[in-house]
Amino acid sequence: MGFTLTYLSALVLIPFAGLVIRACGISWHEFWQMVVSERALAAYRLTFGASFVAAIANAVFGTLLAWVLVRYDFPGRRMIDAMVDFPFALPTAVAGLTLANLFAENGWLGRFLVPLGIKGAYTSLGVILALTFVGMPFAVRTLQPVLQNLEIEIEEAAATLGAGRLRTFVSVVAPSLMPAVLTGFALAFARGIGEYGSIVFVSGNIPFKTEIAPYLIVMRLEEYNYTAAIALAVVLLVFSFLLLMGINQLEQWSARFQK
Amino acid sequence: MRFILIALALAFCGVFLLLPLVNVFVQALSKGIGFFWNSLVEPDSLSAISLTITVAAISVPLNVLFGLAAAWAIAKFEFRFKSVLITLIDLPFSVSPVVAGLMFVVLFGLQGFLGKWLDDHNIRIIFAVPGIVIATTFVTFPFVARELIPLMQATGSEQEQAALTLGANGWQTFWHVTLPSVKWGLIYGIILCNARAMGEFGEVSVVSGHITGQTDTMPLRVEKLYNEYNAAAAFAIACLLALLALATLGVRTFMEWRQEQEFERAQHVGGLTPALQPAERADC
Numbered sequence: 001m002g003f004t005l006t007y008l009s010a011l012v013l014i015p016f017a018g019l020v021i022r023a024c025g026i027s028w029h030e031f032w033q034m035v036v037s038e039r040a041l042a043a044y045r046l047t048f049g050a051s052f053v054a055a056i057a058n059a060v061f062g063t064l065l066a067w068v069l070v071r072y073d074f075p076g077r078r079m080i081d082a083m084v085d086f087p088f089a090l091p092t093a094v095a096g097l098t099l100a101n102l103f104a105e106n107g108w109l110g111r112f113l114v115p116l117g118i119k120g121a122y123t124s125l126g127v128i129l130a131l132t133f134v135g136m137p138f139a140v141r142t143l144q145p146v147l148q149n150l151e152i153e154i155e156e157a158a159a160t161l162g163a164g165r166l167r168t169f170v171s172v173v174a175p176s177l178m179p180a181v182l183t184g185f186a187l188a189f190a191r192g193i194g195e196y197g198s199i200v201f202v203s204g205n206i207p208f209k210t211e212i213a214p215y216l217i218v219m220r221l222e223e224y225n226y227t228a229a230i231a232l233a234v235v236l237l238v239f240s241f242l243l244l245m246g247i248n249q250l251e252q253w254s255a256r257f258q259k
Numbered sequence: 260m261r262f263i264l265i266a267l268a269l270a271f272c273g274v275f276l277l278l279p280l281v282n283v284f285v286q287a288l289s290k291g292i293g294f295f296w297n298s299l300v301e302p303d304s305l306s307a308i309s310l311t312i313t314v315a316a317i318s319v320p321l322n323v324l325f326g327l328a329a330a331w332a333i334a335k336f337e338f339r340f341k342s343v344l345i346t347l348i349d350l351p352f353s354v355s356p357v358v359a360g361l362m363f364v365v366l367f368g369l370q371g372f373l374g375k376w377l378d379d380h381n382i383r384i385i386f387a388v389p390g391i392v393i394a395t396t397f398v399t400f401p402f403v404a405r406e407l408i409p410l411m412q413a414t415g416s417e418q419e420q421a422a423l424t425l426g427a428n429g430w431q432t433f434w435h436v437t438l439p440s441v442k443w444g445l446i447y448g449i450i451l452c453n454a455r456a457m458g459e460f461g462e463v464s465v466v467s468g469h470i471t472g473q474t475d476t477m478p479l480r481v482e483k484l485y486n487e488y489n490a491a492a493a494f495a496i497a498c499l500l501a502l503l504a505l506a507t508l509g510v511r512t513f514m515e516w517r518q519e520q521e522f523e524r525a526q527h528v529g530g531l532t533p534a535l536q537p538a539e540r541a542d543c
Contacts, residue, residue, distance in 0.1 A: 015362040015397070016350070061271050068268040072261055080269070082512045083276050089451070089504040091458025093478035094497040097485060098279040101286060101494075108282060109274075133275055165260070194355030197460030197478065201485065214357035218465060221361065230365065233358045244353045 019230065019237075034231040039207055040216060044235070046124060047213040051192025054131030055139075059185040061132075062139025063177070069140070070147040088137040092197025099130050100202045122204030127212065130198040135188030142184035146177060179253055186247045190240060283501045287494035298484075298492035299499070306473070307480035307496070310388065314476065315456040318396040322452050323445075326403025331437070334411030335419065348405070351398050360465025363394050386468030391476065394466045399455045406448035410441045443514050454507045458500055 034040065069081055087095065103110045103121045110121065119125065150173065158168045196214040203210040211219075213236060220229040288295055298304060329348060333341060351359060367384040384390045418440065422432040438445070460478040467474040475483065477496055484493035 015359075015366050018366040019358075019362045061268075064264065065268045065271065068265050072265055074265055078512075080272055080276075082508050083272065085508055085511070086276055086280065086504060089454050089507040091454075091460060091478050091500045091504070093458070093460040093481050094283060094500045094504075095279065097481060097493060097497050098282045098286070101490065102279060102282050108278065133279070136275065190353060194353075194358070194461075196355065196357050196464075201482070214355050214461065217357050217361060221364065221465060226365070226368075229361055233355075233361050236355055236358055240353045240355070244349070 019233070030227065031231045031234075034228045035235055039211070040213075040232060042208045043211050043213040043216045043232075046127065046211065047193055048239075050124060050127040050131055050212075051189050051195075054128050054135055054192050055185045055189035057128070057132045058135045058139040058188040059181055062136060062184055062188075063143060063181055065136075066140045066143035066147055070144055084140050085137050087134050092134065092195065093201065095133055096130060096198035096201030099133060099198065100126070103129065103202070121202060122206070122210060124203075124210055126202040126204075127199055127210060130202045131188075131192040131195060134195055134198055135191050138187040138191060139181075139184035142187060143177065143180050146180040150176060179250060183247060183250045186243060186250060190243045190247065193236065193240065193243070280501065280505075283494060283497050286491065287498040289494075290491045294491060295495050295498075298489075298495040301492075303475065304480060304492070304496060307475045307477050308499070310391070310475065311457050311477040313388075314392050314395050315453055317392050318399055318456050319449060319453050321396055322400045322403050323449060325400055326407050326448060327445075329404045330407035330411045330441075331433075333408055334414075335416050345408070348401050351401055356398060356459065356461030357465055359398055360394055360462040363390060363397070363462075363466055367393075385466055386470065387474060390466045391463050391474060394462045395456050395459055398459055398462050399452045402452040402455060403445070403448035406444045406451070407441055410444040411437070414440050443518050447511055447514055450507050450510050454503060457503060 065084065069077060069084075100121050101107050103113065103119075103126060105111070105114050105121075107121075110119075113119070154172055155168055158172045163171070194214065196212075196218075199212050200215055203212065203215075205211050205215050207216075213232060217229050217232045217236075220226075220232065299308075329344070333344065364385055367390060384393070418436050419432050422436045427435070457476075458478055459476075460482075463476055464479060464482075467476070467479060477500060481493045481496050481500070484490075484496070
């Protein structure tokens with residue numbers, strides 16, 4: 001017990017407190033200036049916007065994937081089930097590297113997509129794609145247990161009462177899945193905001209266009225502009241905390257549904 | 260209808276999961292196996308590989324100790340600040356790696372709180388190996404604890420109490436009763452912790468200073484090679500990391516299979532406590 005507490009405080013609390021104390025040292029005016037500079041705003045727009053879109057894509061495809069994995073049996077199902085965790089286990093730098101390569105002009109996918117005007121690498125689309133990749137396990141893994149625990153009798157009851165497949169899905173199944181889908185969405189969103197490694201390979205980091213907020217923080221650090229870096233970091237931290245609290249609430253709400 | 264859905268899901272998987280994976284290996288070998296091997300044994304790459312392994316070798320055991328201690332304390336005892344402790348354990352998960360790295364720079368860097376004192380004593384933490392070890396330990400420490408806590412909570416403390424009444428001391432109880440019951444979760448936690456420790460990029464990037472040959476870990480080396488337009492060499496190292504990821508997945512699948520087997524065997528024997536089901540990873 002004592003060991004736990006000492007370790008925990010040394011490793012987590014002290015650095016964290018250090019950051020907070022440092023942040024409090026910045027005057028409000030200066031803080032505000034750094035946080036709403038043009039470049040910072042563009043970075044936030046990209047970070048939050050791209051994470052949002054990627055999280056929605058993950059919610060949709062994650063639901064589809066979870067449904068297919070739980071409800072149907074087909075050759076290779078176990079392999080795909082194991083592979084879903086691949087983005088979670090793969091180092092982010094490798095993910096970024098391979099995605100950038102795939103979507104570049106002479107990459108396997110880029111070869112077809114660039115002439116069509118779909119530029120995956122060095123654009124915000126690339127950022128969205130990379131975030132979809134890293135966020136995918138969250139959506140699927142949050143939904144699978146819920147889908148597995150759905151009682152088949154309820155759907156059968158709906159069928160005996162005359163509802164078609166679509167009606168059953170919309171009115172009976174979907175509402176039970178909603179909390180889990182939202183949780184998966186929020187988790188993927190939170191992951192996307194903080195994601196750094198995969199994005200810096202894919203986005204090209206062009207200020208005002210494809211620069212994400214964490215990258216801007218690193219830039220400020222390299223300029224030894226600690227105050228700006230801390231100010232930006234605090235914004236991200238506050239948002240992450242709000243999101244984390246929201247996720248906890250969502251999980252409690254969905255746990256109520258399960259009962 | 261189901262075929263359309265399955266086809267769609269498989270297409271999504273194919274594009275987003277399989278294609279990137281295969282691409283890593285193909286690109287790594289694109290200049291032939293000789294080039295692949297040379298990129299790996301080049302001195303800077305070798306030092307990156309050895310640094311990565313060293314960092315993992317230090318941070319994983321530390322985090323295992325912590326995970327065991329924390330899970331033990333949380334699952335078996337009641338105390339007031341339990342939920343605070345659990346939230347704190349989740350902290351590294353919710354913080355962006357860059358922000359976490361920034362925290363350590365603020366603390367240990369030259370302009371930081373301890374910077375002056377460290378400089379006076381000639382101890383270098385940031386932009387040197389100790390900084391990387393500390394940062395990696397921070398970012399991976401929830402993994403083991405999060406795997407173990409639900410498992411230990413599910414087992415409850417009856418078995419330990421039984422052992423105590425039979426005369427075992429604390430250490431014996433821990434070694435012979437508690438540990439085996441969380442065996443699978445512990446192994447999986449270690450594997451995940453290790454995979455994350457070796458692959459961590461954002462935080463190490465901030466803390467390490469990117470000094471080639473000294474403070475480059477494998478992911479950082481990948482970035483450096485890529486920026487030097489040496490994509491094939493970058494992919495060669497990425498290949499090793501991808502193999503690590505596949506090994507992680509393989510161990511997990513194997514573990515789940517073994518666990519199912521144990522469960523079935525226990526059910527056949529009947530009357531004995533069955534092995535625990537894997538805790539739901541919905542909150543990964």
